[in-house]
Amino acid sequence: MLDSKSSWILAAYTIIFLTGLPANLLALRAFLGRVRQPHPAPVHILLLSLTLADLLLLLLLPFKITEAAYDFRWPLPEVVCALTGFVFYSSIYCSTWLLAGISIERYLGVAFPVRYKLSRRPLYGVIAALVAWIMSFGHCTIVIITQYLNSTQNATENSNFTCYENFNDTQRKFVLPVRLELFLVLFLIPMMVTIFCYWRFVWIMLTQPHVAAQRRRRAVGLAVVTLLNFLVCFGPYNVSHVVGYISNQSPTWRAEAVVLSSLNASLDPLLFYFSSSDVRRAFGKGLQVLRRQGSSLLGRRGKEMAEMTNGDRGVSQAEGAPSSDFTTD
Known part of the structure; x- marks a missing residue:
């Protein structure tokens, strides 16, 4: 019998999967068609990369659903836990820098429209996307390293094995400082960049008299959805890193924060809707x-x-x- 915490997390993951997967598949089809056209804009490459990151997270949600269904006792081999956690958290952190890259592109496009149109190249979008993927996957190797660092758990011998949750002293000395670094590099910095760029972007859009009202509304919607992504989805999970570093242990509400991080895969299609006429x-x-x-x-x-x-x-x-x-x- 599942407790109330496991039950609502199981329901939340299921809803995120059922709503996020079809919406992101539609967005994927639209962005693939857009980037195949001659001279795609860097923002479309970034949006395509963000869609792929969301789909990667969504495809791993069945493993998180299984984990919640077993009351957070990992029923699969330990190697599956390590690989699932590695890719799952990498896709989350890839999204933060991709969102920052999209905000930079939007700001440059309205602040320096002529210069930006003359200098933009699809290669810039490819480079920015690769940097986001490399940074996120490189940092999240912590998941695999921690899982096998002086591990005292064994999935084949212990039916109460938990995935990337209960650490011994050696693991905590390694994982907690690295989590703090994740908070600073993969959350706080891209969030500050995004807030600045969208603040300038919206201000320019609202103060220019020639901008149509519909475009202004889309600009505000784009900024609001992105801000919600950072504050509601990524915020609690990354704050748990700071709390864990200070208290020297993972907070008890970390599992709920991970669920909110997954919610970004359902919110991003709204961002795609405001960003691209192809997606609309x-x-x-x-x-x-x-x-x-x-x-x-x-x-x-x-x-x-x-x-x-x-x-x-x-x-x-x-x-x-x-x-x-x-x-x-």
Whole structure:
């Protein structure tokens, strides 16, 4: 029987997976089409990289769901724990610097529009994305190192094995200072860069008289969603690093903070929506397909109900009324 903590974390991971996966797949299709065109903008390469990071995280959520279902006792081999944690946390931290890169691109595009258009190259987006991936994966090797550093747990011998959570003294002396460094380099610095760039970006967009109201609203929406990503999704998890360093142990609420970090995979599609007309069109087409399928399903069901009603003389008009509603819908 799961306790309340495991139950809500299991539900949260499941909802994030079910909502984030289709939205990010739609965004992936849109960005792939955009970067295949001649001379793609660096921001589209960064947005494509962010989509890939989100999809990587989402594809690993079934392992986190399994972990929560077993009340945080890791039921799989220890090597799977190490690899899952390594890629999972790398994708989270890759997102922070990719978001910072997107904010820099947006700010430069409105602050120095002519100079930026003349000097922008797709190569710059590729380099920025590679730097974000290398920094995140390089830093998160801590997960694998810590898991095997003087480890006293063994998944095959101990049914209470926990994944990257309970550390011995040797592991804590290594992992807590590195987590503090993660907070500074992979969260605080990109957050400060992002806040500055979007503050300038929004201010310019709102003060320029020739900017259309719709573009202004999208600019504000883009800044708000990105800020929510940092404060709501990444903030609590990274604050847990500071608390753990001060208290010399992982805080008890760290598992909940990890769930919030995963939430960014569901929030990023909103960012994609505000950022790219290609994504807006893709989402619009997706909604149209769902609407047509729903209408077709309801129409078929309505016809079946009408045939049953006409064939059964004992059915009253009141019982037959819903069929015309389905057909009309």
